[in-house]
Amino acid sequence: MQTAEPPISYFMEQAVENRDLISLAAGLVDGDTFPVAEVRAAAEEVLGNPDAARAALQYGTTQGHAPLRDKIVAKVCQLDGIAPADAHLSADDVVVTTGSQQLLYLLGEVLFDPGDIVITEAPSYFVYHGILASLGVRTLTVPMDGDGLITDALDELLARLESAGELERVRLIYTVDYFQNPTGLSLSRRRREHLLDLVRRYSRRQRILILEDAAYRELRYEGDDVPSIKSLDADNRHVVLAMTFSKPLAPGLKTGYALMPRDLVGPVLRFKGNHDFGSNNFAQHLLDRLLANGIYERHVRRLCDAYRAKRDVFVTALRDEFSAASGVRLTRPKGGMYVWLEAPEGFETGMGSPFLKACLREGVLYVPGEFCYVEGGPRPTTQARLCFGVATTDQLREAARRLGRAARSAGLPRLSLPRMARCRG
Ligand SMILES: Cc1ncc(COP(=O)(O)O)c(C=O)c1O
Structure with missing residues:
Protein backbone atom coordinates (compact mmCIF):
# COMPACT_ATOMS: atom_id res chain seq x y z
CA MET A 1 0.00 0.00 0.00
CA GLN A 2 1.71 3.19 -1.17
CA THR A 3 -0.99 5.64 -0.26
CA ALA A 4 -0.57 7.63 2.96
CA GLU A 5 -3.15 9.88 4.63
CA PRO A 6 -2.64 13.25 2.95
CA PRO A 7 -1.48 15.95 5.41
CA ILE A 8 -4.16 18.31 4.16
CA SER A 9 -6.82 16.19 5.94
CA TYR A 10 -5.42 17.30 9.31
CA PHE A 11 -5.82 20.95 8.38
CA MET A 12 -9.32 20.45 7.04
CA GLU A 13 -10.30 18.84 10.37
CA GLN A 14 -8.82 21.70 12.39
CA ALA A 15 -10.76 24.22 10.33
CA VAL A 16 -14.02 22.34 10.82
CA GLU A 17 -13.51 21.75 14.57
CA ASN A 18 -12.49 25.27 15.62
CA ARG A 19 -15.01 27.78 14.32
CA ASP A 20 -13.00 30.81 15.46
CA LEU A 21 -9.95 29.58 13.61
CA ILE A 22 -9.01 31.51 10.49
CA SER A 23 -7.72 28.90 8.12
CA LEU A 24 -5.16 29.94 5.54
CA ALA A 25 -4.46 26.26 5.02
CA ALA A 26 -7.06 24.75 2.70
CA GLY A 27 -6.92 25.99 -0.89
CA LEU A 28 -10.68 26.43 -1.10
CA VAL A 29 -12.38 28.92 -3.39
CA ASP A 30 -14.23 31.92 -1.89
CA GLY A 31 -17.89 30.84 -1.69
CA ASP A 32 -19.06 34.47 -1.80
CA THR A 33 -17.78 34.72 -5.37
CA PHE A 34 -19.84 31.86 -6.77
CA PRO A 35 -22.10 32.97 -9.64
CA VAL A 36 -25.19 31.39 -8.12
CA ALA A 37 -27.77 33.31 -10.15
CA GLU A 38 -25.89 32.74 -13.40
CA VAL A 39 -25.54 29.01 -12.80
CA ARG A 40 -29.24 28.81 -11.91
CA ALA A 41 -30.14 30.63 -15.14
CA ALA A 42 -27.91 28.25 -17.13
CA ALA A 43 -29.57 25.27 -15.43
CA GLU A 44 -33.03 26.67 -16.24
CA GLU A 45 -31.95 27.16 -19.84
CA VAL A 46 -30.76 23.57 -20.10
CA LEU A 47 -33.71 22.08 -18.22
CA GLY A 48 -36.28 24.37 -19.85
CA ASN A 49 -35.74 22.75 -23.21
CA PRO A 50 -36.93 19.11 -23.11
CA ASP A 51 -34.40 17.88 -25.69
CA ALA A 52 -31.48 19.73 -24.10
CA ALA A 53 -32.58 18.50 -20.68
CA GLY A 294 -20.07 35.25 -22.12
CA ILE A 295 -21.05 34.78 -18.49
CA TYR A 296 -17.94 32.80 -17.71
CA GLU A 297 -15.62 35.51 -18.98
CA ARG A 298 -17.47 38.23 -17.08
CA HIS A 299 -17.39 36.13 -13.95
CA VAL A 300 -13.63 35.59 -14.17
CA ARG A 301 -13.11 39.35 -14.43
CA ARG A 302 -15.23 39.94 -11.30
CA LEU A 303 -13.46 37.13 -9.50
CA CYS A 304 -10.04 38.61 -10.25
CA ASP A 305 -11.22 41.96 -8.86
CA ALA A 306 -12.33 40.26 -5.65
CA TYR A 307 -9.13 38.25 -5.21
CA ARG A 308 -6.91 41.19 -6.13
CA ALA A 309 -8.45 43.18 -3.28
CA LYS A 310 -7.86 40.29 -0.89
CA ARG A 311 -4.28 39.86 -2.00
CA ASP A 312 -3.57 43.55 -1.52
CA VAL A 313 -5.07 43.61 1.97
CA PHE A 314 -3.30 40.44 3.00
CA VAL A 315 0.15 41.31 1.67
CA THR A 316 -0.01 44.78 3.23
CA ALA A 317 -1.12 43.35 6.58
CA LEU A 318 1.62 40.73 6.49
CA ARG A 319 4.25 43.35 5.69
CA ASP A 320 3.06 45.39 8.64
CA GLU A 321 3.70 42.38 10.86
CA PHE A 322 6.86 41.08 9.25
CA SER A 323 9.16 43.92 8.35
CA ALA A 324 12.18 43.25 6.14
CA ALA A 325 14.31 43.52 9.29
CA SER A 326 12.54 40.46 10.74
CA GLY A 327 14.27 38.30 8.16
CA VAL A 328 10.90 36.93 6.99
CA ARG A 329 10.46 36.92 3.23
CA LEU A 330 7.06 36.94 1.54
CA THR A 331 6.03 36.54 -2.08
CA ARG A 332 3.60 39.06 -3.56
CA PRO A 333 1.80 36.88 -6.11
CA LYS A 334 0.49 38.48 -9.29
CA GLY A 335 -2.36 35.97 -9.32
CA GLY A 336 -3.63 32.76 -7.76
CA MET A 337 -4.39 32.26 -4.08
CA TYR A 338 -1.11 31.75 -2.24
CA VAL A 339 1.52 33.77 -0.43
CA TRP A 340 4.72 31.92 0.44
CA LEU A 341 6.44 32.82 3.66
CA GLU A 342 10.10 32.06 4.34
CA ALA A 343 11.26 32.56 7.91
CA PRO A 344 14.91 33.09 8.78
CA GLU A 345 17.19 30.08 9.28
CA GLY A 346 16.41 28.27 12.52
CA PHE A 347 12.82 29.52 12.86
CA GLU A 348 10.82 26.33 12.40
CA THR A 349 7.32 26.25 10.91
CA GLY A 350 6.70 22.49 10.78
CA MET A 351 4.28 20.19 12.61
CA GLY A 352 5.00 20.36 16.35
CA SER A 353 7.03 23.57 16.02
CA PRO A 354 6.48 26.31 18.66
CA PHE A 355 5.27 28.58 15.85
CA LEU A 356 2.57 26.19 14.63
CA LYS A 357 1.43 25.56 18.20
CA ALA A 358 1.29 29.31 18.86
CA CYS A 359 -0.70 29.78 15.65
CA LEU A 360 -3.25 27.21 16.80
CA ARG A 361 -3.52 29.01 20.16
CA GLU A 362 -3.98 32.33 18.37
CA GLY A 363 -6.51 30.78 15.99
CA VAL A 364 -4.78 30.83 12.62
CA LEU A 365 -3.64 27.95 10.47
CA TYR A 366 -1.31 27.54 7.51
CA VAL A 367 0.29 24.65 5.62
CA PRO A 368 3.87 24.01 6.79
CA GLY A 369 6.12 24.42 3.78
CA GLU A 370 7.84 21.10 4.34
CA PHE A 371 4.73 19.29 3.07
CA CYS A 372 5.31 20.88 -0.31
CA TYR A 373 8.60 19.04 -0.78
CA VAL A 374 8.93 15.38 -1.70
CA GLU A 375 9.98 12.94 0.96
CA GLY A 376 13.56 11.84 0.64
CA GLY A 377 14.72 15.12 -0.88
CA PRO A 378 15.73 18.37 0.83
CA ARG A 379 12.77 19.65 2.89
CA PRO A 380 13.25 23.13 4.31
CA THR A 381 11.37 23.48 7.60
CA THR A 382 11.14 27.26 7.80
CA GLN A 383 8.46 28.00 5.22
CA ALA A 384 4.67 28.28 5.09
CA ARG A 385 1.92 28.39 2.49
CA LEU A 386 -0.74 31.00 3.23
CA CYS A 387 -3.94 30.81 1.17
CA PHE A 388 -5.93 34.05 0.95
CA GLY A 389 -8.75 32.53 -1.12
CA VAL A 390 -11.42 31.87 1.48
CA ALA A 391 -11.02 34.37 4.33
CA THR A 392 -12.71 37.78 4.12
CA THR A 393 -10.55 40.89 4.01
CA ASP A 394 -11.25 41.53 7.72
CA GLN A 395 -10.26 37.96 8.52
CA LEU A 396 -7.10 38.31 6.44
CA ARG A 397 -6.06 41.41 8.44
CA GLU A 398 -6.77 39.54 11.65
CA ALA A 399 -4.95 36.41 10.39
CA ALA A 400 -1.83 38.47 9.68
CA ARG A 401 -1.98 39.95 13.21
CA ARG A 402 -2.35 36.46 14.70
CA LEU A 403 0.57 35.18 12.64
CA GLY A 404 2.67 38.11 13.87
CA ARG A 405 1.76 37.50 17.52
CA ALA A 406 2.40 33.77 17.16
CA ALA A 407 5.79 34.39 15.54
CA ARG A 408 6.82 36.75 18.33
CA SER A 409 5.69 34.35 21.02
CA ALA A 410 7.62 31.57 19.26
CA GLY A 411 10.80 33.61 19.47
CA LEU A 412 11.10 35.59 16.25
CA PRO A 413 12.70 38.91 17.26
CA ARG A 414 10.46 41.99 17.46
CA LEU A 415 9.30 42.09 13.91
CA SER A 416 8.11 45.54 13.14
CA LEU A 417 7.37 48.83 14.70
CA PRO A 418 3.78 49.99 14.70
CA ARG A 419 2.98 51.75 11.43
CA MET A 420 2.90 55.29 12.81
CA ALA A 421 6.20 54.91 14.59
CA ARG A 422 7.80 53.65 11.41
CA CYS A 423 6.48 56.59 9.42
CA ARG A 424 7.97 59.02 11.90
CA GLY A 425 11.24 57.10 12.02
C1 LIG B 1 -2.01 23.05 -8.74
C2 LIG B 1 -3.31 22.34 -8.71
N1 LIG B 1 -3.60 21.45 -9.67
C3 LIG B 1 -4.74 20.77 -9.68
C4 LIG B 1 -5.70 20.95 -8.70
C5 LIG B 1 -6.95 20.13 -8.76
O1 LIG B 1 -8.12 20.87 -8.85
P1 LIG B 1 -9.45 20.30 -9.47
O2 LIG B 1 -9.36 18.80 -9.47
O3 LIG B 1 -10.54 20.78 -8.61
O4 LIG B 1 -9.52 20.81 -10.86
C6 LIG B 1 -5.45 21.86 -7.65
C7 LIG B 1 -6.42 22.05 -6.57
O5 LIG B 1 -6.17 22.68 -5.58
C8 LIG B 1 -4.22 22.57 -7.67
O6 LIG B 1 -3.90 23.45 -6.71
Missing part, protein backbone atom coordinates in the same frame (compact mmCIF):
# COMPACT_ATOMS: atom_id res chain seq x y z
CA ARG A 54 -32.70 14.86 -21.78
CA ALA A 55 -29.27 15.14 -23.40
CA ALA A 56 -27.79 16.71 -20.27
CA LEU A 57 -29.29 14.14 -17.92
CA GLN A 58 -28.12 11.22 -20.05
CA TYR A 59 -24.63 9.67 -19.87
CA GLY A 60 -22.16 11.66 -21.93
CA THR A 61 -19.10 10.45 -23.79
CA THR A 62 -15.84 9.49 -22.09
CA GLN A 63 -13.98 12.29 -23.88
CA GLY A 64 -16.52 14.93 -22.91
CA HIS A 65 -19.33 17.04 -24.39
CA ALA A 66 -18.16 17.96 -27.91
CA PRO A 67 -19.52 21.56 -27.98
CA LEU A 68 -17.78 22.20 -24.65
CA ARG A 69 -14.51 20.82 -26.02
CA ASP A 70 -14.80 23.21 -28.97
CA LYS A 71 -15.29 26.12 -26.60
CA ILE A 72 -12.36 24.98 -24.47
CA VAL A 73 -10.06 25.10 -27.50
CA ALA A 74 -11.37 28.57 -28.36
CA LYS A 75 -10.87 29.73 -24.77
CA VAL A 76 -7.29 28.46 -24.54
CA CYS A 77 -6.50 30.00 -27.95
CA GLN A 78 -7.90 33.30 -26.73
CA LEU A 79 -5.75 33.18 -23.60
CA ASP A 80 -2.72 32.48 -25.76
CA GLY A 81 -3.62 35.17 -28.28
CA ILE A 82 -3.87 32.68 -31.14
CA ALA A 83 -6.64 32.69 -33.75
CA PRO A 84 -8.40 29.27 -33.56
CA ALA A 85 -7.73 28.83 -37.29
CA ASP A 86 -3.97 29.08 -36.61
CA ALA A 87 -4.04 26.71 -33.65
CA HIS A 88 -2.49 23.31 -34.00
CA LEU A 89 -5.18 21.95 -31.70
CA SER A 90 -8.77 20.86 -32.06
CA ALA A 91 -11.54 19.44 -29.89
CA ASP A 92 -10.13 15.97 -30.66
CA ASP A 93 -7.08 16.82 -28.55
CA VAL A 94 -9.19 17.70 -25.51
CA VAL A 95 -10.29 15.35 -22.74
CA VAL A 96 -12.76 16.62 -20.12
CA THR A 97 -12.00 15.20 -16.70
CA THR A 98 -13.46 15.09 -13.20
CA GLY A 99 -11.41 18.06 -12.05
CA SER A 100 -7.88 18.47 -13.28
CA GLN A 101 -6.91 16.20 -10.40
CA GLN A 102 -8.28 13.22 -12.31
CA LEU A 103 -6.12 14.08 -15.29
CA LEU A 104 -3.01 14.23 -13.11
CA TYR A 105 -3.76 10.73 -11.91
CA LEU A 106 -4.89 9.29 -15.26
CA LEU A 107 -1.81 10.50 -17.05
CA GLY A 108 0.33 8.83 -14.41
CA GLU A 109 -1.55 5.56 -14.85
CA VAL A 110 -1.05 5.73 -18.59
CA LEU A 111 2.62 6.68 -18.55
CA PHE A 112 4.43 5.44 -15.49
CA ASP A 113 5.92 2.13 -14.47
CA PRO A 114 7.26 1.76 -10.94
CA GLY A 115 10.78 3.18 -10.81
CA ASP A 116 10.19 5.71 -13.57
CA ILE A 117 11.36 9.23 -12.87
CA VAL A 118 9.24 12.39 -12.70
CA ILE A 119 10.83 15.76 -12.08
CA THR A 120 8.87 18.44 -10.22
CA GLU A 121 9.50 21.90 -8.90
CA ALA A 122 10.66 22.23 -5.30
CA PRO A 123 8.38 23.17 -3.65
CA SER A 124 5.34 21.92 -5.55
CA TYR A 125 1.65 20.91 -5.35
CA PHE A 126 1.84 18.27 -2.66
CA VAL A 127 -1.28 16.38 -3.73
CA TYR A 128 0.56 15.49 -6.93
CA HIS A 129 3.43 14.07 -4.89
CA GLY A 130 0.87 11.71 -3.33
CA ILE A 131 -0.15 10.47 -6.78
CA LEU A 132 3.46 9.87 -7.76
CA ALA A 133 4.13 7.96 -4.54
CA SER A 134 1.05 5.80 -5.05
CA LEU A 135 2.25 4.89 -8.56
CA GLY A 136 5.72 3.94 -7.31
CA VAL A 137 7.42 6.75 -9.23
CA ARG A 138 10.78 8.18 -8.20
CA THR A 139 10.35 11.93 -7.86
CA LEU A 140 13.32 14.25 -8.32
CA THR A 141 13.12 17.98 -7.90
CA VAL A 142 14.54 21.19 -9.27
CA PRO A 143 14.65 24.43 -7.25
CA MET A 144 12.77 27.61 -8.14
CA ASP A 145 13.49 31.31 -8.02
CA GLY A 146 11.44 34.39 -8.83
CA ASP A 147 11.16 33.25 -12.48
CA GLY A 148 9.83 29.81 -11.55
CA LEU A 149 11.56 26.50 -12.10
CA ILE A 150 15.29 27.04 -12.69
CA THR A 151 15.70 25.45 -16.09
CA ASP A 152 19.52 25.53 -15.96
CA ALA A 153 19.29 23.33 -12.87
CA LEU A 154 16.95 21.01 -14.77
CA ASP A 155 19.47 20.83 -17.59
CA GLU A 156 22.17 19.84 -15.10
CA LEU A 157 19.92 17.22 -13.52
CA LEU A 158 19.04 15.68 -16.89
CA ALA A 159 22.73 15.64 -17.86
CA ARG A 160 23.58 13.88 -14.59
CA LEU A 161 20.85 11.32 -15.16
CA GLU A 162 22.18 10.72 -18.65
CA SER A 163 25.70 10.15 -17.35
CA ALA A 164 24.30 7.71 -14.81
CA GLY A 165 22.43 5.80 -17.55
CA GLU A 166 19.06 6.79 -16.08
CA LEU A 167 17.79 9.27 -18.65
CA GLU A 168 15.53 6.63 -20.17
CA ARG A 169 13.55 6.41 -16.94
CA VAL A 170 12.59 10.10 -17.10
CA ARG A 171 8.97 10.33 -18.25
CA LEU A 172 7.72 13.74 -17.31
CA ILE A 173 8.47 17.21 -15.96
CA TYR A 174 5.63 18.64 -13.85
CA THR A 175 5.22 22.39 -13.54
CA VAL A 176 2.49 24.55 -12.04
CA ASP A 177 3.59 27.41 -14.21
CA TYR A 178 1.09 30.15 -13.35
CA PHE A 179 0.90 31.51 -9.78
CA GLN A 180 2.13 28.25 -8.45
CA ASN A 181 0.59 26.36 -5.59
CA PRO A 182 2.33 26.84 -3.10
CA THR A 183 4.64 29.81 -3.85
CA GLY A 184 2.48 32.07 -6.06
CA LEU A 185 5.40 32.31 -8.54
CA SER A 186 5.14 31.93 -12.34
CA LEU A 187 7.47 30.57 -14.97
CA SER A 188 8.96 33.33 -17.12
CA ARG A 189 8.53 33.40 -20.89
CA ARG A 190 12.22 32.66 -21.48
CA ARG A 191 12.19 29.69 -19.15
CA ARG A 192 9.08 28.29 -20.87
CA GLU A 193 11.00 28.19 -24.13
CA HIS A 194 14.06 26.74 -22.43
CA LEU A 195 11.99 24.04 -20.71
CA LEU A 196 10.44 22.93 -23.98
CA ASP A 197 13.83 23.01 -25.63
CA LEU A 198 15.25 20.76 -22.89
CA VAL A 199 12.57 18.09 -23.16
CA ARG A 200 13.01 18.03 -26.92
CA ARG A 201 16.77 17.75 -26.57
CA TYR A 202 16.76 15.04 -23.90
CA SER A 203 14.00 12.97 -25.54
CA ARG A 204 16.57 10.61 -27.00
CA ARG A 205 15.16 7.09 -26.76
CA GLN A 206 11.81 7.98 -25.25
CA ARG A 207 9.66 11.07 -25.31
CA ILE A 208 9.82 13.24 -22.21
CA LEU A 209 6.59 15.13 -21.57
CA ILE A 210 5.83 18.36 -19.78
CA LEU A 211 2.71 18.30 -17.63
CA GLU A 212 1.72 21.96 -17.54
CA ASP A 213 -0.72 22.34 -14.65
CA ALA A 214 -2.27 25.75 -15.29
CA ALA A 215 -5.00 25.49 -12.63
CA TYR A 216 -4.57 29.15 -11.60
CA ARG A 217 -3.84 30.73 -14.95
CA GLU A 218 -7.05 32.70 -15.24
CA LEU A 219 -6.71 34.23 -11.76
CA ARG A 220 -4.36 37.03 -12.84
CA TYR A 221 -4.47 40.31 -10.91
CA GLU A 222 -1.78 42.28 -12.68
CA GLY A 223 0.66 42.15 -15.58
CA ASP A 224 0.28 40.63 -19.02
CA ASP A 225 -0.57 36.99 -19.55
CA VAL A 226 2.29 34.73 -20.65
CA PRO A 227 1.73 32.15 -23.40
CA SER A 228 1.22 28.59 -22.24
CA ILE A 229 4.05 26.14 -22.87
CA LYS A 230 1.44 24.20 -24.83
CA SER A 231 1.11 27.09 -27.29
CA LEU A 232 4.87 26.84 -27.97
CA ASP A 233 4.62 23.08 -28.59
CA ALA A 234 3.81 23.61 -32.26
CA ASP A 235 3.76 19.95 -33.24
CA ASN A 236 1.61 19.02 -30.21
CA ARG A 237 4.08 16.40 -29.10
CA HIS A 238 5.56 17.22 -25.71
CA VAL A 239 3.07 19.13 -23.61
CA VAL A 240 -0.08 18.12 -21.75
CA LEU A 241 -1.89 21.25 -20.59
CA ALA A 242 -4.20 20.59 -17.63
CA MET A 243 -6.73 23.24 -16.64
CA THR A 244 -9.86 23.39 -14.55
CA PHE A 245 -13.14 25.21 -13.97
CA SER A 246 -12.71 24.71 -10.22
CA LYS A 247 -10.63 27.80 -9.45
CA PRO A 248 -12.06 30.32 -11.92
CA LEU A 249 -15.69 29.23 -11.44
CA ALA A 250 -16.81 26.62 -8.92
CA PRO A 251 -15.07 23.49 -7.65
CA GLY A 252 -18.48 21.92 -6.95
CA LEU A 253 -18.82 21.37 -10.71
CA LYS A 254 -15.58 19.38 -10.46
CA THR A 255 -14.82 19.74 -14.14
CA GLY A 256 -11.34 20.00 -15.58
CA TYR A 257 -9.85 19.47 -19.02
CA ALA A 258 -6.60 18.73 -20.76
CA LEU A 259 -5.15 19.42 -24.18
CA MET A 260 -2.67 16.73 -25.07
CA PRO A 261 -0.69 15.11 -27.89
CA ARG A 262 -3.14 13.21 -30.08
CA ASP A 263 -1.50 9.83 -29.49
CA LEU A 264 -2.15 10.12 -25.75
CA VAL A 265 -5.88 10.75 -26.10
CA GLY A 266 -6.76 7.10 -26.79
CA PRO A 267 -4.80 5.62 -23.87
CA VAL A 268 -6.09 8.30 -21.47
CA LEU A 269 -9.66 7.57 -22.59
CA ARG A 270 -9.19 3.84 -22.09
CA PHE A 271 -8.15 4.41 -18.48
CA LYS A 272 -10.84 7.02 -17.95
CA GLY A 273 -13.35 4.53 -19.31
CA ASN A 274 -12.33 2.15 -16.55
CA HIS A 275 -12.74 4.86 -13.94
CA ASP A 276 -16.05 6.46 -14.88
CA PHE A 277 -16.67 6.37 -18.69
CA GLY A 278 -17.23 10.12 -18.64
CA SER A 279 -17.32 13.02 -16.19
CA ASN A 280 -20.53 14.63 -14.91
CA ASN A 281 -22.47 15.33 -18.10
CA PHE A 282 -24.92 17.82 -16.57
CA ALA A 283 -22.05 19.98 -15.29
CA GLN A 284 -20.54 19.96 -18.78
CA HIS A 285 -23.81 21.14 -20.34
CA LEU A 286 -24.02 23.95 -17.77
CA LEU A 287 -20.45 24.99 -18.49
CA ASP A 288 -21.16 24.94 -22.20
CA ARG A 289 -24.01 27.44 -21.64
CA LEU A 290 -21.88 29.64 -19.36
CA LEU A 291 -19.09 29.79 -21.92
CA ALA A 292 -21.49 30.36 -24.83
CA ASN A 293 -23.18 33.44 -23.43
